[in-house]
Amino acid sequence: MSSNEYVVRTKDLCKEFTMGETTLLALDNVHLDIKCGEYISIMGPSGSGKSTLFNMIGGLDKPSTGTVFINDVDMAQLDAQELAYLRCRTIGYIFQTFNLIPVMTALENVKLPTIFAGMPDHEGNERAMALLDLVGLGKRYHHKPSELSGGQQQRVAIARSLANNPAIILADEPTGNLDLKTGKEIIDLLRRLNKDQGVTIISATHDLKMLDVSDRIIWIRDGKIDRIEDRSDIELKVGHLEGE
Amino acid sequence: MSGEKQKGDIGRQVHMPVARAFLISLKNIKMRLGRSVVTASGVFLGIAFLVSVLAQGLVEWPLPPKDIQPGYARLDGEFEGPGDYEIWNPVTVTEASAAGVPDDVIAKISGGKDVFSLSKLAEAMNTIRSTESRLKKARIHVSAYSRILKSAAGKKDDEFITARVLRMNGLPEMEIKRIAKGGSVIVSDVKTASDAAVTSVNILERRQREFSIFRSVPEKAIEKLGSDKAKTLADVLEMTASRMKTKDALTKAAHKSHVLLTNKEGRRIAIDLRDMKSARKIKMVSGDIVLANDAAGANRQLWLVIMSLLVCTIGITNAMLMAVTERFREIGTMKCLGALNKFVVEMFLFESVLLGGLASAAGALVGLLGTLILAIIGKGFGVVTQIAILDVLKMLSIGIAAGCLVTVIATIAPAIRAAQMPPAAALRTDV
Numbered sequence: 001m002s003s004n005e006y007v008v009r010t011k012d013l014c015k016e017f018t019m020g021e022t023t024l025l026a027l028d029n030v031h032l033d034i035k036c037g038e039y040i041s042i043m044g045p046s047g048s049g050k051s052t053l054f055n056m057i058g059g060l061d062k063p064s065t066g067t068v069f070i071n072d073v074d075m076a077q078l079d080a081q082e083l084a085y086l087r088c089r090t091i092g093y094i095f096q097t098f099n100l101i102p103v104m105t106a107l108e109n110v111k112l113p114t115i116f117a118g119m120p121d122h123e124g125n126e127r128a129m130a131l132l133d134l135v136g137l138g139k140r141y142h143h144k145p146s147e148l149s150g151g152q153q154q155r156v157a158i159a160r161s162l163a164n165n166p167a168i169i170l171a172d173e174p175t176g177n178l179d180l181k182t183g184k185e186i187i188d189l190l191r192r193l194n195k196d197q198g199v200t201i202i203s204a205t206h207d208l209k210m211l212d213v214s215d216r217i218i219w220i221r222d223g224k225i226d227r228i229e230d231r232s233d234i235e236l237k238v239g240h241l242e243g244e
Numbered sequence: 245m246s247g248e249k250q251k252g253d254i255g256r257q258v259h260m261p262v263a264r265a266f267l268i269s270l271k272n273i274k275m276r277l278g279r280s281v282v283t284a285s286g287v288f289l290g291i292a293f294l295v296s297v298l299a300q301g302l303v304e305w306p307l308p309p310k311d312i313q314p315g316y317a318r319l320d321g322e323f324e325g326p327g328d329y330e331i332w333n334p335v336t337v338t339e340a341s342a343a344g345v346p347d348d349v350i351a352k353i354s355g356g357k358d359v360f361s362l363s364k365l366a367e368a369m370n371t372i373r374s375t376e377s378r379l380k381k382a383r384i385h386v387s388a389y390s391r392i393l394k395s396a397a398g399k400k401d402d403e404f405i406t407a408r409v410l411r412m413n414g415l416p417e418m419e420i421k422r423i424a425k426g427g428s429v430i431v432s433d434v435k436t437a438s439d440a441a442v443t444s445v446n447i448l449e450r451r452q453r454e455f456s457i458f459r460s461v462p463e464k465a466i467e468k469l470g471s472d473k474a475k476t477l478a479d480v481l482e483m484t485a486s487r488m489k490t491k492d493a494l495t496k497a498a499h500k501s502h503v504l505l506t507n508k509e510g511r512r513i514a515i516d517l518r519d520m521k522s523a524r525k526i527k528m529v530s531g532d533i534v535l536a537n538d539a540a541g542a543n544r545q546l547w548l549v550i551m552s553l554l555v556c557t558i559g560i561t562n563a564m565l566m567a568v569t570e571r572f573r574e575i576g577t578m579k580c581l582g583a584l585n586k587f588v589v590e591m592f593l594f595e596s597v598l599l600g601g602l603a604s605a606a607g608a609l610v611g612l613l614g615t616l617i618l619a620i621i622g623k624g625f626g627v628v629t630q631i632a633i634l635d636v637l638k639m640l641s642i643g644i645a646a647g648c649l650v651t652v653i654a655t656i657a658p659a660i661r662a663a664q665m666p667p668a669a670a671l672r673t674d675v
Contacts, residue, residue: 060580060668073254080585084257087667088582099577099671103275115268116582118258160581 008034013066026052028223044220050204092161096173100145107141113163131159151182171203269594286563287603290556295611295643297552303619306535308508315363321536331528334359344465372455379448388415389438401432478523502542564654576670588663596655604647
């Protein structure tokens, strides 16, 4: 898969939402090419269409028109089983609200995608333990989400997104519900995974701390791509807001 | 679109083995035990209510009478209160003779007339049968007493005789209990009892001689005549009407009654008297009891069944709908992680079958037991003994099947809807 230059491409991507009589154009002709191994931040104010773009790329919703290619495969062509395969093994998801299964322990949450991938039980356990160690929660494996702090829950969610070695991690405002310091830790963790494991990270955010680590920043406004900046272009210096 | 790959290099997600999905469902129930219990109690209460109402039908049957004469049926309820009615039409001498009743018996029972009452004949046959069995017992007592008195010869009247001595001389336990009356037995007690036994042997022997000719009547002859000459239920009901003051009482009664007919042999018929035709087809059998209930009561019962069905359906649907809706986000998350729709539906199917099955089984049992206990308190333990086990099983399975069905439908329908939503929509739902 790493031989493909572009891991995600979108073409003429549009998404309309109909609310009663009014039609809202959430995405308007979005063209986007994301290279393998990039750290991308999708920036924009609330309601700009970040999350909608996130859902389209992740195959969580269907575009009104246009196409999304993952590894050069048109997502619209996939049937339910292939889409599930893609969600299970190619993409890892991280959400603002963590979306852990509340009744399951950290270990069971991380193990869940391996069960869907058909991995035998003991292998899944080993894999989940290794991932929890990776995100620094090896000792908290038997805790339920309610017994973990927000930052810890998000780290469990990151471990879960890595369960089946995905090529892409999609993160929808991963630091949105966290304080500054914890947010910084999560960003650092994502950056580390991006560098060490070569995972492409696409993160919708309005957290300026993200700018510092991103390879490219895509600014979205009113459903359109406003501008795309390489990090080297940005002069903006993000101060060290440690939030202590 | 040159250079774009075809979808060939995307694999297809494998279906999870059913056994693994089942284990996950089990674990799910265990993990959310508190919530599961709350949800299950909705099902439990609904089914307990439904079965309580249905079980009323089990305990409303009258108890078969024990003290009824052959050839009679008992009527109770709306018509006239309890009363015994003869259910055999009179038999002619020729019919009886043809059926195999000996001529001397006919002559004795008919008193020279052309027709006679079959129930009198049956009663006389009963008398000779019971007389002979009582005579047998009384003779045993007489001989036992004479042995006891012989062994106690020389004792004074107020000396004690031990139970061991009574038993050794062959006096039956029942008789020992009777004469001892919980205390001890003295010689004079035995003398009195012995005299009484001798007297009753004499009386019984006299009666045996008097009725001995009825021993020769073949059992089959009575059976045949009884079924040939049986009145129908309608006939019997008409007799009760003629006993009433107004002529059209039957019509009136018939139009507001529903009738339960049962007997010791376990025959059970429930008919609505608005339909007298069926009452004309039912032949009465000796020992039947007919309970006429107010038709309004029957309608009320039907209304209760309908209402309880509605209440239980809506209650269960409410509980299950809530339990699934609050897990929409979970369903969305699982689909993000690679779950197939089939797995989501399977998981909820297993959970609802397990939960619904257990809860409705418990509910059906509690509903049934509650009704039975109340009936026992009200009418005595006899109510239970006359209930057919098959009816009970039928009722329990109706309750459990209804509970499972409603639970599964109420769970699966929203689960399918959630599974078919785009995951983004399922993740957005808030409860």
